Amino acid sequence: MRTSALLMGLSLLSACEGRQSVLNPAGRDAQDVLSLIWVMFGGAVLLWFLLGVIFVYVTKVEPREMPRRWGEALIIGGGVIFPVILLGALLTYSLPMMKPQREADEGLKVHITAEQWWWRVAYELPDGRRVTSANELRLPTGRRTGLVLNAHKVIHAFWVPALGGKVDMIPGRETYLSFLPEEPGVYRGQCAEFCGASHALMAFETVVMTPEDYAEWIEAEASDAAKPASAEAYRGAEVFAREGCGGCHTVRGTQAQGQVGPDLTHVGSRKSLGAGILEMTEDDLSRFIAHTEDIKPEVAMPGYDHLTPEDLRALAAYLKGLT
Amino acid sequence: MSDIRDQEDAHEFRVEALSLWRITFGPLIWALHFVASYGAAALVCAKASAGAVEALRIGIGVGTLLALALILWLAVRAWRQWDLRRDPEWENDKGTSEDRHQFLGHAAFLLSVISFIGVVYVALPALLIGSCA
Numbered sequence: 314m315r316t317s318a319l320l321m322g323l324s325l326l327s328a329c330e331g332r333q334s335v336l337n338p339a340g341r342d343a344q345d346v347l348s349l350i351w352v353m354f355g356g357a358v359l360l361w362f363l364l365g366v367i368f369v370y371v372t373k374v375e376p377r378e379m380p381r382r383w384g385e386a387l388i389i390g391g392g393v394i395f396p397v398i399l400l401g402a403l404l405t406y407s408l409p410m411m412k413p414q415r416e417a418d419e420g421l422k423v424h425i426t427a428e429q430w431w432w433r434v435a436y437e438l439p440d441g442r443r444v445t446s447a448n449e450l451r452l453p454t455g456r457r458t459g460l461v462l463n464a465h466k467v468i469h470a471f472w473v474p475a476l477g478g479k480v481d482m483i484p485g486r487e488t489y490l491s492f493l494p495e496e497p498g499v500y501r502g503q504c505a506e507f508c509g510a511s512h513a514l515m516a517f518e519t520v521v522m523t524p525e526d527y528a529e530w531i532e533a534e535a536s537d538a539a540k541p542a543s544a545e546a547y548r549g550a551e552v553f554a555r556e557g558c559g560g561c562h563t564v565r566g567t568q569a570q571g572q573v574g575p576d577l578t579h580v581g582s583r584k585s586l587g588a589g590i591l592e593m594t595e596d597d598l599s600r601f602i603a604h605t606e607d608i609k610p611e612v613a614m615p616g617y618d619h620l621t622p623e624d625l626r627a628l629a630a631y632l633k634g635l636t
Numbered sequence: 637m638s639d640i641r642d643q644e645d646a647h648e649f650r651v652e653a654l655s656l657w658r659i660t661f662g663p664l665i666w667a668l669h670f671v672a673s674y675g676a677a678a679l680v681c682a683k684a685s686a687g688a689v690e691a692l693r694i695g696i697g698v699g700t701l702l703a704l705a706l707i708l709w710l711a712v713r714a715w716r717q718w719d720l721r722r723d724p725e726w727e728n729d730k731g732t733s734e735d736r737h738q739f740l741g742h743a744a745f746l747l748s749v750i751s752f753i754g755v756v757y758v759a760l761p762a763l764l765i766g767s768c769a
Contacts (some may be wrong), residue, residue, distance in 0.1 A: 397753055404757060408764040 516589025549631025717741025
């Protein structure tokens with residue numbers, strides 16, 4: 314019993330080291346949040362301890378009635394002066410932290426619109442170009458990037474714990490947040506406001522890259538989709554066209570120009586599938602296409618389980634090849 | 637009851653009615669300061685240019701000093717009315733007119749203290765953040 318409780322505790326602790334943890338910051342803003350957490354936590358422990366000491370003192374060590382002056386000093390000192398100074402100090406420490414989290418970008422802006430249940434992403438480059446993507450966020454290190462947040466139909470919330478604070482995404486009301494990432498890596502983001510049946514299945518990967526890698530990647534992301542490289546992928550492209558996938562999805566450089574669902578131009582290069590819930594493998598691609606609603610309840614895309622296994626495999630090969 | 641007694645009561649009531657009003661002044665100044673600061677900040681941030689933010693901060697600063705001075709003045713008056721030093725009694729629960737008078741001073745003083753703290757905390761964001769972000 315005790316061993317299993319200990320194991321459970323340990324497994325909970327190990328969750329703190331993951332790529333979706335405020336205790337594992339990878340950017341300046343998350344570092345600020347973590348400092349604030351430790352200061353508040355340390356202060357709370359100290360106060361709790363102090364209260365315990367006073368409690369033991371007046372109940373066990375010296376249980377007699379206190380002289381009146383002492384009592385008054387305790388009430389005025391401990392009940393008014395001490396909390397006022399403490400709260401004032403906390404305000405003075407924490408208020409300036411709010412400023413950088415909303416600071417303007419240094420050249421790069423990302424427009425993110427929350428849909429049910431995926432993320433529309435558009436990079437606004439310094440030269441004015443807009444690069445459309447979905448369900449994945451890529452950021453360069455050492456430079457503050459602005460995140461312009463919107464939502465469609467219902468309220469969502471944007472949260473990448475490793476990079477910064479959490480901000481609501483509200484239909485018809487733009488919100489703003491900015492990140493200064495410092496450590497390259499892959500971090501998980503998650504919708505943090507209940508937004509419907511598949512709320513828990515609305516996540517995304519955030520890839521933080523060095524500026525050189527980033528420049529290379531954004532050029533690749535801005536380019537049109539790769540042509541099918543194998544016979545199977547070519548057949549997949551035909552299935553894609555025949556089934557009308559392009560009515561909802563865009564694959565730049567092809568006939569597919571739909572705006573309803575996620576942009577698939579470079580879907581094969583993403584770290585996850587279905588907004589952070591499956592792996593980007595051909596197996597998962599064909600599973601997701603055939604049983605979309607089983608994997609993601611109430612999603613707008615119908616499942617294509619009427620396709621033959623060969624068609625599904627070809628489609629998966631085509632999409633995986635869209636790097 | 638005699639008429640004389642009624643007249644005395646009426647006079648006393650008039651005097652105390654004023655100090656009953658007075659205990660609300662501290663929180664009232666706090667509330668006005670709060671509404672003015674947040675209202676002005678919301679308006680300036682939504683409608684005005686970035687240059688107006690400095691003017692807003694100065695405005696909030698001046699308003700804060702004014703509010704604090706008024707509250708301080710009310711606190712001093714209330715402290716005198718409470719008269720704790722000459723009559724070191726905290727409770728004032730005997731129900732005499734003197735006790736009522738001192739109790740109202742006591743209440744007004746404590747409300748002034750919390751209003752003072754409230755005004756300082758309301759002003760801190762303007763001092764420490766200094767932008768509309």
